[in-house]
Amino acid sequence: MKFFVRSIAAGGLLATLAIAQPSRRYTVTDLGPSDSPFAQATDISYNSIISGFFTAGDGAQHAALWYQGRVIDISKPGLLGPNSLAFSINPSGQASYLGESTAKDPNNENFCAYGTGLKCLPFFWQSGYLTPLPLLGGNNGTIDNINARGEVLGIAETATRDPACTTGVTVAGTGPQVLDFEAVVWGPKQGEFRMLRPLPGDTVGVALWINDAGEAVGATGTCANTVLPPLAYGPHAVLWGSDGTPHDLGNLGGGFVNAGLSINNQGQVVGGSQVTDTSTPSNGVHAFLWTRQTGKMQDLGTLPGDVASGATSINDPGDVVGVSFDPDGNPRAFLWRNGTMTDLNTLVPDDAPLFLLFATAVNSRGEIVGFGATQGGDVHGFLLTPANGNSQNESAEATTREVKPPVTSEKVRVLLRRRFGIR
Numbered sequence: 001m002k003f004f005v006r007s008i009a010a011g012g013l014l015a016t017l018a019i020a021q022p023s024r025r026y027t028v029t030d031l032g033p034s035d036s037p038f039a040q041a042t043d044i045s046y047n048s049i050i051s052g053f054f055t056a057g058d059g060a061q062h063a064a065l066w067y068q069g070r071v072i073d074i075s076k077p078g079l080l081g082p083n084s085l086a087f088s089i090n091p092s093g094q095a096s097y098l099g100e101s102t103a104k105d106p107n108n109e110n111f112c113a114y115g116t117g118l119k120c121l122p123f124f125w126q127s128g129y130l131t132p133l134p135l136l137g138g139n140n141g142t143i144d145n146i147n148a149r150g151e152v153l154g155i156a157e158t159a160t161r162d163p164a165c166t167t168g169v170t171v172a173g174t175g176p177q178v179l180d181f182e183a184v185v186w187g188p189k190q191g192e193f194r195m196l197r198p199l200p201g202d203t204v205g206v207a208l209w210i211n212d213a214g215e216a217v218g219a220t221g222t223c224a225n226t227v228l229p230p231l232a233y234g235p236h237a238v239l240w241g242s243d244g245t246p247h248d249l250g251n252l253g254g255g256f257v258n259a260g261l262s263i264n265n266q267g268q269v270v271g272g273s274q275v276t277d278t279s280t281p282s283n284g285v286h287a288f289l290w291t292r293q294t295g296k297m298q299d300l301g302t303l304p305g306d307v308a309s310g311a312t313s314i315n316d317p318g319d320v321v322g323v324s325f326d327p328d329g330n331p332r333a334f335l336w337r338n339g340t341m342t343d344l345n346t347l348v349p350d351d352a353p354l355f356l357l358f359a360t361a362v363n364s365r366g367e368i369v370g371f372g373a374t375q376g377g378d379v380h381g382f383l384l385t386p387a388n389g390n391s392q393n394e395s396a397e398a399t400t401r402e403v404k405p406p407v408t409s410e411k412v413r414v415l416l417r418r419r420f421g422i423r
Contacts, residue, residue, distance in 0.1 A: 027348070030374070031383060035057070044383070046364055051065055061082075085098040085099075095125040100112060108176065113174045113228070133152060133154070133193070182197075198238070231281075233258060235258060238260060254277045259273075261313070262311070270314045289336075307327050310322050314362070315366070367385055
């Protein structure tokens with residue numbers, strides 16, 4: 001979710017895609033809510049608790065959980081500002097939570113990318129209670145996932161005013177930015193936190209995923225070239241060891257747009273990287289897999305006919321999910337397994353309720369969450385459940401069919417542009 005969400009063009013969504021069709025391997029659950037024009041599932045725990053958000057009738061974003069087919073609104077609009085997000089949840093029911101304050105940022109920053117100018121604050125959520133997470137002297141912070149130990153990963157502003165920071169709005173919808181920021185791990189004890197220092201020569205960092213051993217991945221750079229979530233990247237993709245030491249993961253050929261987006265408990269890392277210095281995120285950034293055995297990135301490529309991709313999640317068995325973009329910026333969710341990238345829309349029944357746009361997370365049971373488009377043009381979260389055990393070694397005879405993505409409504413396109421920095 002934190003990378004490579006680009007333009008979803010209305011004309012492009014009218015296109016008919018001819019794609020190979022393996023056997024159906026997943027059932028699809030539309031998470032809704034049915035009365036929301038835009039919702040997203042961001043993470044799924046091993047015991048199938050799903051985190052995310054939905055857009056309410058007034059346009060505000062509400063943090064939400066899904067469990068056993070029921071959506072639970074966990075936003076606190078009476079205590080906080082209008083917009084909130086539950087980014088991740090662990091098997092113990094502890095969640096990383098992001099909420100706007102009711103107070104304006106004194107530097108007129110838009111750290112959350114909502115465009116409201118309100119302060120952006122990180123929280124630990126459990127059983128309906130929010131615990132504020134400490135900052136580093138600045139006014140804002142944001143969260144990423146929470147691991148099984150209850151450690152919350154995120155980013156916090158420092159008190160350092162940096163003239164190199166961008167004075168305009170970034171591709172992610174954040175900005176202007178005045179203060180530097182650091183990657184942070186909060187917990188597992190209340191009030192406990194540790195900073196994850198950037199690579200030598202860099203001044204800021206964004207941490208995007210932490211495994212159960214306390215190893216984290218993300219990106220570092222300067223305030224001028226490092227972009228905050230929801231489209232987080234920097235010049236250097238980084239792995240922080242459990243002791244906090246940063247390690248440069250390298251790149252696929254380009255040195256401007258790189259990020260580690262997920263790390264599993266085996267220490268395998270996935271993310272996105274430029275293939276050349278002349279490429280851009282919309283053309284020439286590819287999903288990658290990094291392992292300790294090779295010590296370098298493996299280019300996972302794109303779906304056929306596409307020009308860019310990003311790998312957003314890897315589970316312990318090594319399944320990778322993410323998004324692949326065509327030349328017009330239209331996305332398709334993918335599954336990478338055993339060396340092959342497959343459009344997830346080809347692995348679900350013909351009458352699936354959603355066209356799968358973006359896969360955000362996969363758990364070790366093989367369940368996949370993300371968001372897709374309904375036939376009515378709304379965007380809802382989805383859950384893919386493996387059918388018949390979904391064997392890792394399952395093979396299938398390919399056939400061919402046509403998949404017609406629905407046309408998203410203008411209201412949904414406005415929400416997408418607002419939330420994901422689409423230009």
